[in-house]
Amino acid sequence: MPRPANTDRMDTRPIPDHGAWDAWQPAELALRLRSVSKPWCVVGGWALDLWHGEKTRDHEDLEFTVLRDDVAMFREALGDMDFYAVGSGVVSPLPADAAPPAGIAQIWCHDRAAGRWRVDMMIEEGTADRWVYKRDPSIALPRAEMIATTADGIPYLRPAGVLLFKAKYLRDKDEMDFAKALPKLAPSERDWLKAMLRKTHTGHAWQERL
Known part of the structure; x- marks a missing residue:
């Protein structure tokens, strides 16, 4: 069984430049990820652009989510990467046989051959x-209502969830993304997002x- 990172040994790998994306x-x-059957989806600014059907701005990174119990399977699919846990502003190596600690919800994936960060794996706690x-x-919905798929099969979080x-x-990029998405949001999406903002950001x- 995998064990929590950094519990009984130190991983001395150097931390790559945080900006080397x-x-x-x-x-x-x-x-x-074509061989992985577990749920995942693109989130963040790229999810909005998949919904728009075009790239509307530059993106400094690429974020996708997976379920916590499935992290090892996605790490295996991205086997040529090195993995680093990210939390509270700290980036630390995540050994090959280590599960991310409970408090970690973000893993940066580093292409060791190219010396570049390639993707940001976010951990979600749903099912x-x-x-x-x-x-x-307390905000939870059937996954089928929150995840859409492009014509070529790329899953992404629907815009109301991203926003x-x-x-x-x-x-600035969040304001830009909201302004571009707003005219295209369906009435039901507007109503849901407004209610969730009232609940979480009065x-x-x-x-x-x-």
Whole structure:
């Protein structure tokens, strides 16, 4: 059985430059995960662009989510990567036989041959049938309602879910993503996002615009 990282030994691998990103595009990730039958989906800005059907801006990284119990299977599919746990601003090596600690929900995947970060694996706590918002587990829906798939088979989080995550930070790119998505959101998506903002971010600036 895998054991928690950094419990009884030190991993002395050097930490690559945090800024050394040359992220894959979603199609490359999907190709590498083609043998994995467990749930996963693209999230973040790229998820919105998959929904738009075009690239609307540059993306410095590529994020996708997996269920915690499935992490080892996805690590195996990305076997030419080195894996680093990310939490509280700290990046630390995750040994090959180690499961991410319970408090870790993010794993950066480093292409050792190219010396570049390729993808950001996010861990979610839902189930194969149920999507759970990690910042408030009381927000949960059938996975089929929250995940869509492109014509060429790439799964992605639907825009209302992506924007709920982005609402916390309101970075320039988040504001840009919201503005581009807003005219295309279905009435039901607007209503759901507005209700979730009311629940999680009282008085949020996006509420009036929805």
